[in-house]
Amino acid sequence: MEKKITILGGDGIGPEVMQQAIKVLDAIGDRYGHDFHYDYRLIGGVAIEQTMEPLPESTIESCRKSDAVLLGAIGHPKYSDPKMKVRPEQGLLAIRKELGLYCNVRPVTAYEGLLDMSPLKNDRITGVDFVIYRELTGGIYFGESGRSEDGKYAFDKCEYHDHEIERIVRQAFQEAGNRRNKVTLVDKANVLESSRLWREVFDRVAAQYPSVETDYLYIDNACMQMILNPRRFDVVVTSNIFGDIISDEGSVIAGSLGLLPSASIGEDYALFEPVHGSWPEGAGQDKANPLAMVLSAAMMLQYFGLVEEAVAVRQAVSKCIDQSYLTSDLSEDNAKSCSEVGSYLSRLLMTHAIA
Ligand code: IPM
């Protein structure tokens, strides 16, 4: 198989973790006879440095011509003042919107070998395996916003159309069929009108999937349940901002934000990126955890229909965890560097140490 992939390393640790994902993809290409062609482009702070824009037109063009996009991370402290007109994060929001990536999939897994790394009790998190379906191109992130002239009043509108809700809810129900047949809608329907629309649409779609169990949780309660009883979740579907919040919370179950991958899927395009940010303090030090990036590449392989290949990458990651071949976020002593972990994974795949 031949695939063209746009590579957006981005800021901070983005390019370092990306390098490891490329090593892994090259190993997969070698082993299974695929050609992955990479087109390196700019986004975020590095793009602002070089072109004055967080998302240059040439980047979008490349993404449109590719079979998929891999993204490292976005954000730089230089732009941390939220009052700045041009910020790296605008590049991320713009690419999601431009490519119509409405469906953000964020799996949360508690790995057996890492249970002790979570601050939560082992017996609470053993066997946790759920996936968050976060709406990614609507809601309060993209509604009208503004500020009064005297600067003393500001607003951000949370807007949803029924069709925007329906398409992601449908994806969530479809996924439930491949899993444990349960979908939880997370909202704030006791307060927000947009959440009440989410419930209506959710119920309408649910009626077409009678074998799928459903329930609703208000976001505040959902945050609590995720800590108290995370095994109750299978597929969670929710709006843009609620999904942003609970996915970071979910990472505490996995033991590190450095473990969570994500896929952002639209009608025509797909982008794969870790849930973590650019960790500027760790940049250039070869110590970031590359596993979230590598697992995002595995989600891309799955999207290409390369299921065996995706499984092989996940098995290599599991082996890394079992052998405690891990970066400092997950290993107190004998921590490995980012590039060591990448090379180890690639070696495992090349030498067929993975079945
Ligand atoms: C995420 C990030 C982004 C978001 C930021 C960087 C704009 O936190 O992907 O979760 O809020 O969506």
Ligand code: MN
């Ligand atoms: Mn986030």
